Amino acid sequence: MSEYKKPLPELDGLTAEFYGWCKKGELRFQRCLSCNGWRHVPREMCPECASTDWEWQRSSGKGKIFTWTVAERPMHPGFADAAPYAPVVVELEEGVRVLTEMTDCMPSDLVIDMPVEVTFEAVTPEVTLPKFKKS
Amino acid sequence: MMNLKDKACIVGIGETPYVRKPGSGLTQLGLQLLAARRAVDDAGVSLKDVDGLMPFPNLGNAEEFAANLGIENLRFATTVHTGGAAPVASLRIAAMAVCCGAANAVLIPAGWNGYSGSRARQTVSQDVSSLPGGGIARDYYLPFGLTAPPQWYSLMARRHMHDFGTTAEQLGAIAVAMRKHAQLNPNAVMHGKPMTLDDYMASPMITDPYRLFDCCLETDGAAAVLVTTTERARDLGKKPVSIMGVASGQPYPADEITNRKDIFQTGLTIAAPEAFAAAGVKPKDIDFAEIYDCFTFEVLQQLEETGFCERGGGGAFVEGGRIEIGGELPVNTHGGLLSEAHVLGMNHIVEAVKQLRGEAGDRQVAEAELGVVTGWGDFGDGSLAILRN
Numbered sequence A: 001m002s003e004y005k006k007p008l009p010e011l012d013g014l015t016a017e018f019y020g021w022c023k024k025g026e027l028r029f030q031r032c033l034s035c036n037g038w039r040h041v042p043r044e045m046c047p048e049c050a051s052t053d054w055e056w057q058r059s060s061g062k063g064k065i066f067t068w069t070v071a072e073r074p075m076h077p078g079f080a081d082a083a084p085y086a087p088v089v090v091e092l093e094e095g096v097r098v099l100t101e102m103t104d105c106m107p108s109d110l111v112i113d114m115p116v117e118v119t120f121e122a123v124t125p126e127v128t129l130p131k132f133k134k135s
Numbered sequence B: 001m002m003n004l005k006d007k008a009c010i011v012g013i014g015e016t017p018y019v020r021k022p023g024s025g026l027t028q029l030g031l032q033l034l035a036a037r038r039a040v041d042d043a044g045v046s047l048k049d050v051d052g053l054m055p056f057p058n059l060g061n062a063e064e065f066a067a068n069l070g071i072e073n074l075r076f077a078t079t080v081h082t083g084g085a086a087p088v089a090s091l092r093i094a095a096m097a098v099c100c101g102a103a104n105a106v107l108i109p110a111g112w113n114g115y116s117g118s119r120a121r122q123t124v125s126q127d128v129s130s131l132p133g134g135g136i137a138r139d140y141y142l143p144f145g146l147t148a149p150p151q152w153y154s155l156m157a158r159r160h161m162h163d164f165g166t167t168a169e170q171l172g173a174i175a176v177a178m179r180k181h182a183q184l185n186p187n188a189v190m191h192g193k194p195m196t197l198d199d200y201m202a203s204p205m206i207t208d209p210y211r212l213f214d215c216c217l218e219t220d221g222a223a224a225v226l227v228t229t230t231e232r233a234r235d236l237g238k239k240p241v242s243i244m245g246v247a248s249g250q251p252y253p254a255d256e257i258t259n260r261k262d263i264f265q266t267g268l269t270i271a272a273p274e275a276f277a278a279a280g281v282k283p284k285d286i287d288f289a290e291i292y293d294c295f296t297f298e299v300l301q302q303l304e305e306t307g308f309c310e311r312g313g314g315g316a317f318v319e320g321g322r323i324e325i326g327g328e329l330p331v332n333t334h335g336g337l338l339s340e341a342h343v344l345g346m347n348h349i350v351e352a353v354k355q356l357r358g359e360a361g362d363r364q365v366a367e368a369e370l371g372v373v374t375g376w377g378d379f380g381d382g383s384l385a386i387l388r389n
C-alpha cells in the first residue's frame, strides 16, 4: 500500500465524532435539539439559540454545488502530484455546506447548482473522507 | 460612543526598499527596525518619545522591538490578530490609546522577507495554526486540498461571477490598473514592467478563476507608521494626516469560510459604515482609495462592501479606467500588493499619507484631501480608515 501523503484531519473531540460517522458510511451533522437548526463545522453551542443540547443527525447526503475552485498550481506538498484538482463547496438539503471534492467528474464539468450526493473514501485505515458524486 | 474623529494623526512614515530577489541582507526584524526608525525620524521625534508598539501578528513581538530600538518607556503594547487587516485596525487601537492617554506615541511596524525567507504562499498553507480558525482549516479544508489563501477566496470570486456576471476581464482591469500605477513609483517591484490586459489573460491559471496576475507579489520589505494625538502633532515637522474615522470588523462566522449566510459579507461590511459615520463623510467624497489587494477579486469585493458601488456592481465599476489615477476613484496609487510589494498593507497606509501630504511625486492625485485605506485578513476580517490632510 502506497503511503497517503495528503493532510489528514486531527481526530480529536467533535472532529473525531464527525469523521467517525463517515467511517461508518454516514454523513451526520450536529442538529440543535432546542431550535432544530443544523450546523457544520461542529460547534460546542448552537449559534442560533445558545443551546448545548444537540445530537448527530443523519443528512440525506444530497445537495448541490455552491461554488468551487480548480487548483492548477498546488500550494501544499501533499497535493504536489494532484493538480488539477477541484475543492468544491456543496450545500446540502439540510442547509449546511461542506468543503469537499468530487469523485466522478473533471474540474471542467463543474457547474454551480449541479445536483450531487455523498460518497465515502477511506483514505487511510483511520480516516474516511466524505466526498461527492453526480446525483 | 466617544468619537475619535480627527483626535489622532499619523505623523511619521517609514519604508525600506521593496525587493524581489534573494537576500535583502536584513532579517525580518532588521527590516522592520529600519522602517520603524525611519518613521520616527520622519515624524521629527526621538525614539525615546515612543511609548507604544503594535507589532504585526506573528512577525515580531513588542519586547524585541523595544529592546532594539531603545524604547525604555514602553507602556502600551498589543497586537491585533486579524492578518492583513491588522495595520489599519492597529490605527484604530493606536488612536484610542493616544486619545485616552494610554500612550503618547504608538509605533506600528510590519514587514517580512516574503520572498527570500519563507515564501508568503507557504506560511499559511503549511502552518494553519497561526490562523484563527486554523483547526477548522486543518480538519475540514486541508484534507480536500483547500490549503492556501488564493484558494479560499477564489471560492467567493467564482460565486460572484455566477451571481453577478463578473468577468475575468474585469478582474484583469484591476491588475492592469495596479501595474500602471507601479510605473509611476520607483520603489515598486513592478516599476519598469508594464502589463496589458492581454498579458493578464495569458498568465497561467493558479486557482481558477485566479491567474498568476490576480495574485499579489511575494517580496522583502517593511513599512511603519507613528501615531500620536492631533494636539501633539501640531508641534511636529511634517504635515499631520488626520484619522477621521477608523473601524474594523469580522465576517460571520469569522473562523469558517463556507457556511456564511451571506457569502460576500466581510469584516468591511460592518467596519465601513461605522468609519464613514464617525468621519461624517460618504464614499462619494473620497479622492482615492488604497484597498488591500491580496487578490484582484478582493479589491472588487471591498469596493462593493465599502459602498463605493453596490453589491454586484464592482465588475462594471473597475472598468474604463475609473480606478486609475485620473479616474473617478484612483485605487492603489502605489501599485498595491499586486505591483508595488506585499508589505502586509502597511504600504497602503504609507501611500495614503504620501498622497495626503502631496509627496506622491508622479503619481500624486490632484487635490487629494480625503483618502480611504482598507485591510483584509485571514478569512475576510476587515478594517477601514478615512484619512485627511
Ligand SMILES: [Zn+2]
Residues within 6 Å of the ligand: A032, A033, A034, A035, A036, A037, A046, A047, A048, A049, A050, A051
Ligand atoms: Zn439552537
